[in-house]
Amino acid sequence: MAPKKLRRARLSQELCERLSRYQITTCQDFLCLSLLDLMKVTGQSYRNVQKLLCKVSLACAPKMQTAYEMKVRRAVNPSSAFLSTSLHGLDKVLHGGVPCGSLTEITSPPGCGKTQFCIMMSVLATLPVSMGGLDGAVIYIDTESAFSAERLVEIAGNRFPAYFDSDEKLFSMTRSIYLYRELTCGSVLKRIKSLEEEIISKKVKLIIIDSVASVVRKEFDTKLQGNLTERSNFLARGASLLKYLAEEFSIPFNCKSEDLL
Amino acid sequence: NKGNSFLFQRKPLACLPLAPALRARLVAAGFQTAQELLDTGPCGLSKEIGISKEEALEALQVVRQECHSDATQTAGAPGTSRKCTALELLEQEQAQGFIITFCSALDNILGGGVQLTKITEICGEPGVGKTQLCMQLAVDVQIPECFGGLAGEAVFIDTEGSFMVDRVVDVATACVQHCQLIAEAHQEEDHLKALETFSLESILSHIYYFRCRDYIELLAQVYLLPDFLSEHSKVRLVVIDGIAFPFRHDFEDLSLRTRLLNGLAQQLIIVANDHKAAVILTNQMTTRIGQSQSTLVPALGESWGHAATVRLIFHWDNNQRLATLYKSPSQKESTIPYHITVSISFKMEIQRWEQSVSCEELFRDL
Numbered sequence: 001m002a003p004k005k006l007r008r009a010r011l012s013q014e015l016c017e018r019l020s021r022y023q024i025t026t027c028q029d030f031l032c033l034s035l036l037d038l039m040k041v042t043g044q045s046y047r048n049v050q051k052l053l054c055k056v057s058l059a060c061a062p063k064m065q066t067a068y069e070m071k072v073r074r075a076v077n078p079s080s081a082f083l084s085t086s087l088h089g090l091d092k093v094l095h096g097g098v099p100c101g102s103l104t105e106i107t108s109p110p111g112c113g114k115t116q117f118c119i120m121m122s123v124l125a126t127l128p129v130s131m132g133g134l135d136g137a138v139i140y141i142d143t144e145s146a147f148s149a150e151r152l153v154e155i156a157g158n159r160f161p162a163y164f165d166s167d168e169k170l171f172s173m174t175r176s177i178y179l180y181r182e183l184t185c186g187s188v189l190k191r192i193k194s195l196e197e198e199i200i201s202k203k204v205k206l207i208i209i210d211s212v213a214s215v216v217r218k219e220f221d222t223k224l225q226g227n228l229t230e231r232s233n234f235l236a237r238g239a240s241l242l243k244y245l246a247e248e249f250s251i252p253f254n255c256k257s258e259d260l261l
Numbered sequence: 262n263k264g265n266s267f268l269f270q271r272k273p274l275a276c277l278p279l280a281p282a283l284r285a286r287l288v289a290a291g292f293q294t295a296q297e298l299l300d301t302g303p304c305g306l307s308k309e310i311g312i313s314k315e316e317a318l319e320a321l322q323v324v325r326q327e328c329h330s331d332a333t334q335t336a337g338a339p340g341t342s343r344k345c346t347a348l349e350l351l352e353q354e355q356a357q358g359f360i361i362t363f364c365s366a367l368d369n370i371l372g373g374g375v376q377l378t379k380i381t382e383i384c385g386e387p388g389v390g391k392t393q394l395c396m397q398l399a400v401d402v403q404i405p406e407c408f409g410g411l412a413g414e415a416v417f418i419d420t421e422g423s424f425m426v427d428r429v430v431d432v433a434t435a436c437v438q439h440c441q442l443i444a445e446a447h448q449e450e451d452h453l454k455a456l457e458t459f460s461l462e463s464i465l466s467h468i469y470y471f472r473c474r475d476y477i478e479l480l481a482q483v484y485l486l487p488d489f490l491s492e493h494s495k496v497r498l499v500v501i502d503g504i505a506f507p508f509r510h511d512f513e514d515l516s517l518r519t520r521l522l523n524g525l526a527q528q529l530i531i532v533a534n535d536h537k538a539a540v541i542l543t544n545q546m547t548t549r550i551g552q553s554q555s556t557l558v559p560a561l562g563e564s565w566g567h568a569a570t571v572r573l574i575f576h577w578d579n580n581q582r583l584a585t586l587y588k589s590p591s592q593k594e595s596t597i598p599y600h601i602t603v604s605i606s607f608k609m610e611i612q613r614w615e616q617s618v619s620c621e622e623l624f625r626d627l
Binding site: 003032039040043044046048064095233237 | 278279280281282283319320323399417421422426427429430462464465466467468469470471472473474475477478480481482484485488489506507509510517520521524
C-alpha cells in the first residue's frame with residue numbers, strides 16, 4: 001500500500017525528472033498539490049495540467065463495479081459469504097453468521113465469554129466446508145495471554161466428537177492455528193502489517209484479535225491530554241489496514257474489545 | 262463584434278491560462294495584452310521570446326480559445342453561462358425533482374426529499390443508519406418518472422466498506438414491490454410499461470460502486486467524476502459514504518487536510534451543478550472536549566461545516582433513532598424519529614429481533 005511512483009502513472013520520463021527536482025515522486029505528492037502549484041512545477045498550461053491530473057488519477061482510482069456484478073460474484077460462492085457460529089439463534093440474527101470480508105467486533109463486560117467464543121470460532125474455521133467451516137488456517141493475535149491450547153482441544157473434542165475421533169485429527173487442527181502474542185499497540189500494528197504475506201502462504205481463513213481494548217487501555221490513559229487523538233489515530237490506522245486485508249482476501253475478522261470509553 | 266474584441270484587447274496576460282514560465286517571459290519582453298500576442302503571430306513571438314515555433318503556436322491557440330469562450334459568455338449562450346435571474350432559478354427549482362427517502366417524516370423536514378444540485382451531509386455515530394439511508398437513496402433515485410421518481414442512476418463511493426449488496430437487494434425488492442402495488446391500484450398503461458424495465462437486476466446494474474481505500478484513491482476518483490458523469494449522463498445521485506474516514510488518521514499536516522477537503526467540496530459542488538445531481542456525504546461524529554463536559558460534534562472541523570448546503574444529524578435518544586435537520590437554506594430546524602425496517606410491507610424492526618434472542622440462549626450451547 002506504499003504510494004505509487006509517478007513513472008508508473010505513464011507520465012513522460014522528462015516530466016518525472018523535472019518533478020523529482022521539486023521532490024514530487026509519487027502520485028500522492030502530485031494529487032495533493034493545487035492546480036496553480038502544479039502549473040508551476042510542471043511548467044505547463046492550465047488545460048494540460050488538467051489532462052495530467054486525469055492521467056495520474058486514472059492510475060490511482062479504484063475500478064468500478066456495478067452492484068449487480070457484486071451480487072453475482074457473491075452468488076457464485078454462497079458458502080464463502082459467512083462463517084456460521086454454530087449457535088442457531090446468533091446465526092439467525094446475523095443472517096448467516098460472521099460475514100467474510102469485513103470486521104466484526106465482539107464487546108462485553110469482562111467474564112461474559114468473549115475469549116471462549118473466539119476459541120470456538122477458531123475450531124470452526126478449521127473444519128471442512130461440508131461441516132460449515134472454512135477449511136483453512138487461523139491467525140490468533142493474543143494481547144492478554146488468555147488463549148489456552150488445552151481449552152481449545154477440550155472444546156473441539158466435546159463439540160465435534162464424531163469428527164475429532166483421533167488424536168491425529170486434533171493435532172492437525174491445532175497445527176493450523178497460529179498464535180501470536182503481542183503486548184503493545186506498536187507491535188500489534190506491526191503484526192497486522194506483516195499479515196498480508198502470511199495469509200497467502202498459510203492459507204489463512206480467519207483472523208482474531210483478542211483483544212483490542214487491553215493494549216489500547218494500557219498505553220493510552222485518556223485522562224492525559226493529547227492521548228485521545230493518538231489513540232484514535234492508532235485505532236483508525238489499524239482498522240483501515242484490517243479492512244483492506246479482510247476485503248482483499250475475503251476473510252472474517254473478530255476483534256474483541258471491552259467497553260472502551 | 263467590435264464591443265467584445267475591444268474588451269478582449271485590454272485583457273491582461275495574467276488572466277490567460279498560460280504556463281507560468283511562458284507568461285513570465287512574455288511579461289519580461291514587454292507584452293501586456295492578449296491582442297498584442299495575436300497580432301505578433303507565432304513566428305514573431307518565437308523570435309522575440311526565444312521559444313520554438315510550435316510552442317508559440319500552442320500559446321496562441323490557448324489565447325484564441327479564451328477569446329472565443331469569452332465572446333460566447335458575453336453573448337449569453339446557454340450552457341456556457343452560469344448567470345441567470347432569480348425568477349429563472351425559481352422556475353428551475355420548482356420543476357426540480359427530489360429523491361424521496363420513503364420515510365415521510367424525513368422527506369417532510371427536507372422539503373420533499375433530497376435536493377438535486379446540492380450537497381447534503383449526514384452526520385451520526387456508527388450504527389445509526391447513515392449507510393442504510395445512502396443505500397435506500399441509491400435505489401430510490403432510479404424510480405421511474407410515472408411513479409414520482411427521477412429515473413436516474415447512482416454512483417456509490419465507499420471508503421469504509423459498509424456497503425452490503427444483500428441489504429441493497431432487500432431494499433430494491435421492497436421498492437419494486439411498492440411500485441407494483443401502485444400499478445395494480447391504478448391500472449395505467451405507463452405504470453405497467455415502466456415496471457417492465459424497473460426490476461431488481463436493472464436497479465443493481467445502475468449503481469456504480471467504487472471502493473476507495475485511502476484519501477489518495479478518493480481524491481483521484483473525485484477528479485475523474487466529471488468525465489464519468491459525462492459518459493453516464495443519467496446519474497442523478499453521487500454518494501460518498503465516509504468522507505471523514507480516510508482523513509482521520511495519518512494526517513499530521515492539518516492545513517493540508519483542510520485544503521484537500523475544501524478542494525473536494527468545491528469539485529463536488531461543480532459536479533452537483535453541472536450534472537444536476539444530488540451529492541450525499543456521510544460524516545462521523547467526534548468528541549469535542551469542552552471546559553466542563555464533552556459534546557459530540559460532526560468530524561473534520563468547523564471549516565468543513567461550510568461545505569454542505571444541507572446538514573442532517575442522526576442520533577439516538579434511548580432506543581429511538583432521531584434525525585435532526587441542522588442546516589438548511591430553505592427549511593427550518595426540526596427533529597423527527599425514524600426506523601430501519603426490513604421492508605415496507607412487512608414492517609418488522611431489526612431492534613425487535615435483537616431483543617428477542619437473549620444472551621442465555623446464545624451461550625447455553627458453549
